Amino acid sequence: MAAALNFPPTLFWQDNSLRLLDQTLLPAQEAYVTVKDVAHLCDCIKRLVVRGAPAIGCAAAYGTVLAAREAAAAGAGWRMRFDRLCDELAASRPTAVNLMWAVERCRKHAHALAEKGSDEAAVERGLLDLAKRVQDEDRAMCEAIGRHGASMLPKNKAVLMTHCNAGALATGGSGTALSVMYAAQAAGVALEVFADETRPLLQGARLTAWELARAGIPVTVICDNMAASVMRAKKPDGVVVGADRIAANGDVANKIGTYGLAVLARHHGVPFYVAAPSSTFDLSLADGSQIPIEERARAEIAQPNGVQAVPDGAATFNPAFDVTPADLVTALITEKGVLRPPYKDSIAKVIGA
DSSP states (O other), X not given: OHHHHXXXXXXXXXXXXXXXXXXXXXXXXXXXXEEOSHHHHHHHHHTTSSOSHHHHHHHHHHHHHHHHHHXXXXXXXXXXXXXXXXXXHHTSOSSOHHHHHHHHHHHHHHHHHHHTTOOHHHHHHHHHHHHHHHHHHHHHHHXXXXXXXXXXXXXXXXXXXXXXXXXXXGSXXXXXXXXXXXXXXXXXXXXXEEEEOOTTTTHIIIIIXXXXXXXXXXXXXXXXXXXXXXXXXXXXXXXXXXXXXXXXTOOEEEETTHHHHHHHHHHHTOOEEEEOOGGGEETTOSSGGGSOOOBOOTHHHHSGGGOOOSOTTSXXXXXXXXXXXXXXXXXXXXXXXXXXXXXXXXXXXXXXX
């Protein structure tokens, strides 16, 4: 699906470096950043050069290759240095569990190779093979999520809403929420999509609209505070969003504003779907109250694009995510199938297995 959409790749490995499509420049400019060390990758993750839980996980997997190389170049104490760099990667953003999942998977693989007697160069090669596999797996998960999600939509015509960006830019493949739309389009469904702009960084306006327009799907960008009026006037067939972490009971952490959209959907009788791969589930957390929520810099609200919008004497509150209670979620769309309430049971059965 992703290849047919003809998007520039979000991330790839080339010439012993990680290449990232700089999402801070979209939609005005398509440019790549070359990453050769862990500190630079952490900075790119924090600045949202690369963003979206699955894409961050893929980037972090490649980051462990850089960590292995840096640790080897430092000489003695390779394992301790490698672990420290992995810890820095895992801590670069706190909410998206895919980041920690990918780092820990690669760390364990590196330790296993070392314990089998592999030298540092062989460990680096093994990590690169695993990072490519992580991305390939993510691509396949996106395809499966799209198929499962599209099967739940009307067969001829559908009006949908979405929030933030959960498309190809946010994953190693065609997306999570947007993969549902791409699969529906491929099946002949005539789509109309309303994309929340997603303040304060406008991922919906800048990124989702860029993707959908490029894919030939009619998309209308609305301000976040227009969602209720659009629901009442357009009577959408569903809201489809992604996720950064899902607790064992089905509570969903996603971009700030998702919770409000779910409340509006419930009031207007609109199905609210969350599309996410199994790597986004964190079964160690009983519910969403335990999900750490990143709070970002004041400047994102107070000085958008360098223009002062908030007086110096006023405080700001800038959480990057909110938590949508499971009882507002109609279904969870995963690569393993569609999960229905009670989520504690369906998640344990399908994801826990």
